[in-house]
Amino acid sequence: MATGGDSAGGAQRPLLVLGKIAEILNAFTLRQPSMTLREIQQATGLPQSTVQRLVTNLVAHGFLDRAEDRFRLGVQMAYWGAAAGKDLDVLGVVNPVLKDLRDATGETACFFRVEGEHRVCVAVAETHHALRRAMSVGDIAPITVGSSGRVLLAWNPGLAERVLGAELPRLTESTVTDRDELHRLIRQTAAEGYAITVGERVDGASGLAAPVFDSAADLLGAVMVHGPTLRMPYEKCVEWVDVLVEHAERITRALGGRYPS
DSSP: OHHHHHHHHHHHHHHHHHHHHHHHHHTOOSSOOEEOHHHHHHHHOOOHHHHHHHHHHHHHTTSEEEETTEEEEOHHHHHHHHHHTTTOOHHHHHHHHHHHHHHHHSSEEEEEEEETTEEEEEEEEOOSOSSOOOOOTTOEEETTSSHHHHHHHHTOHHHHHHHHTSOOOOOSTTOOOOHHHHHHHHHHHHHHTOEEEESSSSTTEEEEEEEEEOTTSOEEEEEEEEEETTTOOHHHHHHTHHHHHHHHHHHHHHTTOOOOO
């Protein structure tokens, strides 16, 4: 009996340690990619001695990298992430997150990618509201108009330079067609990590978008929530920024991606 108990305890101890390691690794986010030991302890709630011991071992095995008193996810993690994502179905990751985002906000959630000098919708989770702004897979729109377009330009300076050098289309009275102003808004999007637009593509429609990155820290696409401005005034969009960014970050992490340094 004693031997069996010891065996069971020995089987459980590594799993408990693994859970604590997962807590430490999950504490690192795109918003907080590096932390001190104290910050890791505060984020996980684990005892300080446990954090210090596990972090030391994680550094030794390449799970974490250390720079002075700060730690971040190690290069070895990116290597494994790239291998894991080699045959990963991107839309298989995106679609469930879009449904969660739709349920969290009640509005249509979409994923856009760059196609030439336009943006194309490649995934949608439609709102359950009867009053909606239609969006379908395959829909194409000018990349200079709307929140997702602004995100796609903010992390693609070469494309931004090209489209800003051409005539900017006007779709509504609120469409930004001044090159200097649009350039400022693109820089603001890159600095803040998201974009909000109201009535730029369609009168009476609002949108907010955030970026998704791949394992090379290259822009993969933009997650967007959009709907009638009646339900999504600017103030409501601001309230949803954290929810939006959290879901965009989920996709990035699931794909083994990382935020540009």
